[in-house]
Amino acid sequence: MSTIVFTGGGTGGHVYPGLAVYRELPREQQERVLWIGSRRGIERGIVGDQGIRYRAIPTGKLRRYFDLQNFLDLFRVAAGFFAAFWILKREGARLVFSKGGFVAVPVVAAARVAGVPVVIHESDADPGLATRLTAPLAQVICLPYEESIQAFSPSLQKRAVVTGNPVREEFFSASAQDALSLAGLHDEGGPVVFVTGGSLGARQLNQYVGEQIGPLTEMATVIHQTGEHGADMIQEIAAAARPGRYAGFPSLSGEFAPLLRRSDLVICRAGAGSIWELAVTGTPAVLVPLSSASSRGDQERNAARYAASGAALVFSEDQGGSEALLLMVQTLLQDPARRESMARAARAFAGDNSARSIAGIIGRIIE
Ligand SMILES: CC(=O)N[C@H]1[C@@H](OP(=O)(O)OP(=O)(O)OC[C@H]2O[C@@H](n3ccc(=O)[nH]c3=O)[C@H](O)[C@@H]2O)O[C@H](CO)[C@@H](O)[C@@H]1O
Numbered sequence: 470m471s472t473i474v475f476t477g478g479g480t481g482g483h484v485y486p487g488l489a490v491y492r493e494l495p496r497e498q499q500e501r502v503l504w505i506g507s508r509r510g511i512e513r514g515i516v517g518d519q520g521i522r523y524r525a526i527p528t529g530k531l532r533r534y535f536d537l538q539n540f541l542d543l544f545r546v547a548a549g550f551f552a553a554f555w556i557l558k559r560e561g562a563r564l565v566f567s568k569g570g571f572v573a574v575p576v577v578a579a580a581r582v583a584g585v586p587v588v589i590h591e592s593d594a595d596p597g598l599a600t601r602l603t604a605p606l607a608q609v610i611c612l613p614y615e616e617s618i619q620a621f622s623p624s625l626q627k628r629a630v631v632t633g634n635p636v637r638e639e640f641f642s643a644s645a646q647d648a649l650s651l652a653g654l655h656d657e658g659g660p661v662v663f664v665t666g667g668s669l670g671a672r673q674l675n676q677y678v679g680e681q682i683g684p685l686t687e688m689a690t691v692i693h694q695t696g697e698h699g700a701d702m703i704q705e706i707a708a709a710a711r712p713g714r715y716a717g718f719p720s721l722s723g724e725f726a727p728l729l730r731r732s733d734l735v736i737c738r739a740g741a742g743s744i745w746e747l748a749v750t751g752t753p754a755v756l757v758p759l760s761s762a763s764s765r766g767d768q769e770r771n772a773a774r775y776a777a778s779g780a781a782l783v784f785s786e787d788q789g790g791s792e793a794l795l796l797m798v799q800t801l802l803q804d805p806a807r808r809e810s811m812a813r814a815a816r817a818f819a820g821d822n823s824a825r826s827i828a829g830i831i832g833r834i835i836e
Pocket residue numbers: 480481482483485486592593665666667668669694719720721722725739740741742743744746759767768771
């Protein structure tokens with residue numbers, strides 16, 4: 470029986486939506502899935518935990534600036550291409566589904582040469598480099614928004630389908646009840662603020678929490694996901710928090726969806742996956758996008774697009790420091806009617822089950 474190959478990695482945003490699609494496939498198709506990722510990327514652990522077969526290939530980063538590493542990486546990408554080609558042939562691959570990230574580029578190129586149909590999905594409002602490189606090789610290009618189509622040439626636009634962003638099933642079904650106990654806290658029934666920096670954590674959010682943990686925990690119970698790089702600060706922040714009102718974690722897994730459901734407000738980066746999970750759980754948010762000075766600016770555009778729906782507010786560095794953010798949080802926590810209208814806007818934004826639509830596209834191609 471031929472294999473369905475999933476690929477994608479580098480950050481959680483290029484892995485979790487792929488898992489959401491995987492889980493919507495019929496069981497007999499799930500059993501045929503193999504994930505191709507990198508040797509050391511975040512995807513290896515996440516995919517491995519799901520019991521999905523995994524093969525690693527060499528990968529190189531695609532930088533937009535000049536660096537001597539680029540030459541080395543060219544060889545790594547070429548090695549990745551041949552490794553992927555060999556895997557696709559040996560497995561008798563029937564289809565490749567790419568969730569993007571650098572590792573996906575040689576896999577999609579190999580699929581094209583091997584004559585294997587490719588479906589790709591882009592999460593961000595405007596396509597990243599990997600999507601721009603792989604779109605011409607794809608049979609179907611799945612995009613989050615109608616206006617995302619404009620980024621492609623007229624011939625590629627014909628292959629584009631607007632699917633929204635796939636969110637894992639647990640975000641639809643999670644219950645808020647007992648969520649705080651999963652974080653080791655007693656639920657007093659008061660407001661809960663969840664601060665999350667996305668799959669890699671966010672130093673800036675960690676700094677804000679560190680500076681304002683006293684007043685924040687006077688207003689609410691605070692759950693804080695720091696990223697691995699912030700693990701060392703958790704103890705110090707906990708010591709400055711009101712007792713019983715703070716729990717910090719480098720990363721969360723099964724607790725994530727229930728905690729989103731229980732939260733009255735989330736403060737987070739504006740990664741595409743994070744935004745769609747907020748939408749599905751109907752959780753009001755303050756988005757603090759990674760600035761265009763330190764990224765390609767996708768989070769600023771994601772944030773602006775989502776905030777325009779009324780589901781979130783955007784806080785940017787030039788609005789002030791942690792005191793200004795605290796004020797915004799306080800204003801929202803004191804206004805339940807406003808949060809209720811934000812929650813309604815969020816749920817309306819989420820729309821249909823995107824993972825199911827993409828699984829349907831895959832199913833029709835491999836029929
Ligand atoms: C710094 C960076 O490059 N960020 C990009 C990355 O964000 P990032 O990798 O953070 O991705 P998203 O915000 O899209 O999704 C984060 C995912 O990680 C999960 N999660 C997070 C923390 C945790 O402890 N446990 C956990 O499971 C969330 O549930 C979510 O599914 O990919 C996104 C999608 O292309 C982009 O929009 C972001 O700009």
